[in-house]
Amino acid sequence: MPALPPPAPPPTIAAPAAIEWPDTPVARLQALAMLQALELALVTQDSAxxxxxxxCAKHHLAPPGSKVIAERQPGAEKPAPADVRASLHVGADEPIxxxxxxxxxxxxxxxIADNWYVPSRLTPEMNRQLDSSDISFGRIVRPLDFRxxxxxxQILWKPLPDDWDSTAPSPRDTRAKLAIPPRVIENRAVLVLPDGTPFSHVVENYTGEVLAVAPPAR
Incomplete structure (x- = not known):
């Protein structure tokens, strides 16, 4: 029997080089406001x-009607750490x-999202779709009415210092470009059924491409 190929490495988050915002106080303030708005939406709504x-629709990141797809990375599976099993209320022998x-x-x-889930708490059809499609997890399990x-x-990148509203802005070369890092927000969450049973533990790293919008005027 021929040897199996090695597992594919997990995707790396490339720096959003195509996003060119001017490095000005106004641009930094707008970037901060956008990140805060996105973080607030993520922590107050049930489906990322x-x-x-x-x-995507609000900021015209794709043609009208486009939906988010979840491009699976086969071969990049990871065992569930102890804290993930604890958050899902499963023992060491329960399949995750x-x-x-x-x-x-x-x-x-x-x-880029890591998702550990308990297949026994989903329907057979949901498990089939998770194994065979690029439909996002949230769309597949939506009939469960999860919370x-x-x-x-955590916002990982702060375009402005914490005291920006009480200090004078530093002089900047308005010809310079704002350096937006590859990762800007990290979220960790558990999805639970209406009866409170947890079934999914997610770690989501939001990329600098969430800011791939027209920058503010210079």
């Missing part, structure tokens, strides 16, 4: 997929599946 659908996806809208990768419990949420 629907949040990104709205974000892992799905690594790049959530894309149009030509933009908006998020999202945020474990942590």
């Amino acid at each position: 997929t629907l949040v990104l659908d709205d974000w 599946r892992h799905r690594l996806v790049a959530l894309r809208c149009g030509g933009h990768t908006l998020s 999202r419990t945020t474990l942590s949420s």
Whole structure:
């Protein structure tokens, strides 16, 4: 029997080089406001997929009617760490599946998401779709009427210092470009059924491409 190929490495998050915002106080303030708005939507709504659908449409990141797809990364499966099993209320012998996806809208990768889920708490058809399609997890399990419990949420990049509203802005070369990093927000959450049973633990890294919009005027 021929040897199996090695597992595919997980996708890397490339720097959003195509996004060119001017490095000005106004641009930095707008970038901060957008990140705060996205983080707020993610922690107050149950489906990250629907949040990104709205974000993509609102900021014209793809043609009208486009939806977020979850591009699966086969071969990048990871075992569930102890803290993930604890959050899902399962023992060491309970099967847990892992799905690594790049959530894309149009030509933009908006998020790289690790998802550990308990297949016995989903329907057979949901498990089939998760194994064989690029439909996002949130869309597949939506009939479960799940709720999202945020474990942590962090804006990883601050375009402005914490005291920006009480200090004078530093002089900047308005010809310079704002350096937007590959990762801008990290969220960890558990999805639960209406009776409170957890079935999914997600770690979502939102990329600088969420800011792939027309920059403010110079």
